[in-house]
Amino acid sequence: MSLPIIDILPYLEDNRSPSNEARRREVATKIHNACVDYGFFYLDISSYVDLQVPEELTTLARQFFSLPQEEKDKIALKNEDQARGYARLKENVTNGKADNHEGIDWYRPVEKPDKTKPLWGENQWPTVPTFREKYENWVDKMKALGLIVMGAMADGLGMTSEEREDLCRQVDDSFWVMRAIGYPPLHNDHDGFSCGAHKDYGCLTFLYTDPTPAALQVFTHNVDVGSDVSDLPAEQGTQAGSWINADPIPGCVVCNIGEMWEIWTNGLYKSTLHRVVHRSKNYRIPFFFEPNFNARIEPLAAALRIQADKPNTGGKEYKSVVYGDFLLNKVGNNFADGKGKY
Numbered sequence: 001m002s003l004p005i006i007d008i009l010p011y012l013e014d015n016r017s018p019s020n021e022a023r024r025r026e027v028a029t030k031i032h033n034a035c036v037d038y039g040f041f042y043l044d045i046s047s048y049v050d051l052q053v054p055e056e057l058t059t060l061a062r063q064f065f066s067l068p069q070e071e072k073d074k075i076a077l078k079n080e081d082q083a084r085g086y087a088r089l090k091e092n093v094t095n096g097k098a099d100n101h102e103g104i105d106w107y108r109p110v111e112k113p114d115k116t117k118p119l120w121g122e123n124q125w126p127t128v129p130t131f132r133e134k135y136e137n138w139v140d141k142m143k144a145l146g147l148i149v150m151g152a153m154a155d156g157l158g159m160t161s162e163e164r165e166d167l168c169r170q171v172d173d174s175f176w177v178m179r180a181i182g183y184p185p186l187h188n189d190h191d192g193f194s195c196g197a198h199k200d201y202g203c204l205t206f207l208y209t210d211p212t213p214a215a216l217q218v219f220t221h222n223v224d225v226g227s228d229v230s231d232l233p234a235e236q237g238t239q240a241g242s243w244i245n246a247d248p249i250p251g252c253v254v255c256n257i258g259e260m261w262e263i264w265t266n267g268l269y270k271s272t273l274h275r276v277v278h279r280s281k282n283y284r285i286p287f288f289f290e291p292n293f294n295a296r297i298e299p300l301a302a303a304l305r306i307q308a309d310k311p312n313t314g315g316k317e318y319k320s321v322v323y324g325d326f327l328l329n330k331v332g333n334n335f336a337d338g339k340g341k342y
């Protein structure tokens with residue numbers, strides 16, 4: 001068993017012939033099913049980006065993380081709003097344990113930055129030549145991909161064109177996050193993970209990975225997948241299920257949905273727990289396509305229609321949230337008291 005691979009190509013083609021429509025429907029259905037079953041899938045973007053580009057980003061990340069500690073600390077989180085900038089190895093904590101990674105976070109720039117306000121500071125960039133320009137180009141590319149995938153997801157939920165436009169208006173000024181992560185090798189006696197088990201909190205994550213197998217692991221509920229991850233420490237929690245490896249596939253990003261999609265679909269789509277175990281040195285670049293800061297996220301009529309047709313999928317309605325409030329609660333407060341991002 002492995003996660004489905006979905007090629008976004010039909011949504012990139014201008015030609016809206018009947019055959020393109022049919023292929024779009026197929027993509028939309030596959031994404032819908034993947035979100036119901038796993039909350040994770042591989043998105044084949046080989047016809048969307050030149051794959052050299054994310055490779056260059058990885059090289060730039062490697063150059064930055066190889067600098068002396070005092071150089072890296074020049075763009076430390078504490079210079080800014082505690083969320084934008086460089087976090088040292090083990091500075092971030094998940095489930096009470098230090099994550100074995102260092103990283104840089106950038107967020108959507110804001111008007112009138114004020115670093116005394118959580119999340120409202122300015123991005124900090126390494127001085128490594130071309131770093132900023134190349135990462136900003138990737139941000140633009142991934143933001144556009146986010147809108148394309150949102151369109152496909154609207155189709156997968158059977159939205160009317162009006163509903164689809166409403167949904168797109170909630171993400172058309174995405175409060176995105178870009179992250180570069182450096183993972184040193186995790187030793188067997190390490191207490192914790194490279195990145196502990198967590199759900200992403202926003203909308204869509206596009207993770208560009210190096211080719212290391214068995215690094216990213218995804219929790220699947222009650223599916224007997226026979227995957228052998230038995231040498232790893234047991235995850236806390238009582239949910240029944242298994243951890244499966246989401247190994248990198250050339251030409252694909254790993255895509256997963258965050259907690260906002262769980263609210264939009266009233267629980268029909270799952271934001272899935274995942275964790276990272278890097279036994280060797282690695283660099284990863286996740287891009288988080290998020291709703292607009294002021295977007296009010298509430299169950300979508302299209303998802304409620306689907307649930308009404310399936311007697312055992314309905315039940316209690318999820319509470320609405322304003323994305324920015326939710327994010328401040330997760331990131332702003334957590335950083336201030338040193339608990340980490342998740």
Ligand SMILES: O=C(O)CCC(=O)C(=O)O
Pocket residue numbers: 179181195200207209215216274276284286
């Ligand atoms: O590095 C990875 O494989 C995943 C990172 C991740 O889950 C995150 O940054 O939210």
Ligand SMILES: [Fe+2]
Pocket residue numbers: 198199200274
């Ligand atoms: Fe994650």
